[in-house]
Amino acid sequence: MPAAATIVKAPRTPKAGRDLPAAISVGLALLVLVLGSLLFYPAAFVAVATVFACVGVWEVNRAIAGKGISVPFTPVMVGALAMPASAYFAGAEGLLFALVASTGATVLWRSLDPEPGAAKSILAGVFSLMWIPFLLSFVFLMLRGEQGPTAGMTLDLNDINPGVVQVVIMLLLVVANDTFGYLVGALFGKHPMAPKISPKKSWEGFAGSLAGATLVAIPATVFLLDQHWWVGFALAIGMVFAGTGGDFAESMVKRELGVKDMSNLLPGHGGVMDRLDSILFAAPVAYAIFTLLGRF
Incomplete structure (x- = not known):
């Protein structure tokens, strides 16, 4: 056989750096x-999104643990479960109460642990609660x-x-942005x-x-909402x-x-947090815009 026929070619890496068929399917x-x-x-959407929030908290806590910081897992995860349901069924007051309660539980839980590094552990737990759920x-x-x-x-x-x-429009805009x-x-x-x-984000892409x-x-x-055009622009x-x-x-x-x-839980996408990152910052901004400008 010719020598060239016996050479094993390395698998091609997609230009985007991801497995595109898997990414599209997922x-x-x-x-x-x-x-x-x-x-x-x-x-059911609230339940699905809550699962995403809990998985995101787990991913972040696992990554932080790689730096030798142990996050109080139990109170943080309880807070991740409680905040979405409190927001949906009890409104802004319920969300605020769940945040304060879960933060207080995180501080108390870690304060009772005699292991060193309590300050870093508490800050990491509160950071996870504030960032994701x-x-x-x-x-x-x-x-x-x-x-x-x-x-x-x-x-x-x-x-x-x-x-x-409003939520559908917000999600469409997050997808359009990406x-x-x-x-x-x-x-x-x-x-x-x-x-x-x-390094891959450019000003030209931002304009796009x-x-x-x-x-x-x-x-x-x-x-869809019968709002003024400038609400959509904003x-x-x-x-x-x-x-x-x-x-x-x-x-x-x-x-x-x-x-x-x-993490690698979502083939072609990475982890759940790699899909939630834009939504987490977009959600409060969309809520504020719809709440304030939607009244005019």
Whole structure:
């Protein structure tokens, strides 16, 4: 046999650095799960999102443990379970109470442990609570809206809670931010925004995110929510800045912890936190915009 025929070729690495077929399959499965539960059974969506929050907390705590810091796992995980449900069923007051209670429990739990490093442990636990379940809970405040929580199924989409539509629009804008930013950045990106934090993000991609999010936000708010066009424009600007800030924040944390991905639970995507990073910062901004500008 010719010598060239016996050479084993190394597997090709996708240009994006990910397994694209796996990433697309997982992405579509998550899309069906999230949108299906959101539109037809909001309480199930709360449960699904709570699971994501708990897995995200576990990923972050595991990464922090690699630096020799032991996070008080039990009170932090209880807080991650309690905050989403409190926000959806009891509103902003319930979320605030759950945050204060879980933070106090974290401090008390670790203070009773004689092991050294209590201060770092408490700060890491409070950081996990504030970053993941607390910020994500603004999605549930938005979801309940002025009509309050929906416990049953919503089979009539003509009578859907406006809060559900707001959450759908927010998620669409987060996806638009990532998609348009990636496409424009890959084609035209030459000027990195923050090369030490995220070398692949460029100013050209950021401009693409702004343009793409605006194209999605204005028609969505006008036709789906019957709002003024400038509410959609403000929402697009807010979502792009918040989503980009969320990406940078997680990149900084991963760089400090010395990890590439928070985990490998989602093939082609990395960890759950690698999918939640933009949403965590986008949720409170979207809630504020809808709450304040939606009144005019």
